[in-house]
Amino acid sequence: MCYQVIKYIVSRLLGVVLVVCLASVAGCTVGPDFEAPQIEVPDEWVGPTAVSTTGSTESVKRNLAEWWVLFQDPVLTSLVERAVESNLDIKLAQARVRQARAARGIATSSIGPAVNTSGSFRRSKSPGPSGGSAGANADEEGPTVNQYQVGFDAGWELDIVG
Secondary structure: OHHHHHHHHHHHHHHHHHHHHHHHHHOOOOOOOOOOOOOOOOOOOOOOOOOOOOOOHHHHHHHHHOHHHHHOOHHHHHHHHHHHHOOHHHHHHHHHHHHHHHHHHHHHOOOOOEEEEEEEEEEEEOOOOOOOOOOOOOOOOOOEEEEEEEEEEEEOOOOOOO
16 A cells, blocks of 8 residues: 555656656747847957056055945945944954964964973071070071072973874
């Protein structure tokens, strides 16, 4: 029973496809009395001349990038400038480029050597020569001690295996 239903649907579908193909081929015929139209074409182009090749490439690119300025319409210029300034797609793309560059910098930061430096200074006064006992002179002070410490560390972990 199921086989007969599928056979019926396929035969109907093939019939529809055949009718559509025949109709499209019939629409392409032009008839026995067809004549190609005569089109008058001037011998030379009479419009504006092409972009000058004597100018610099940068000036040509700049002129093409600001095509709307050629119309000398302040309203059009302001509309295009506002559209460029408030275009969120461009700002989003710029943010994604900055994010990708930062991620690349983080990923490649471990390739080179790592260098660390440190420095510190400490100054202390010790109590008097008697160690701060009750019988010692309270005005006497012990020596002042200055401690300087400088550190430098460099390391480079080579990734040989990859």
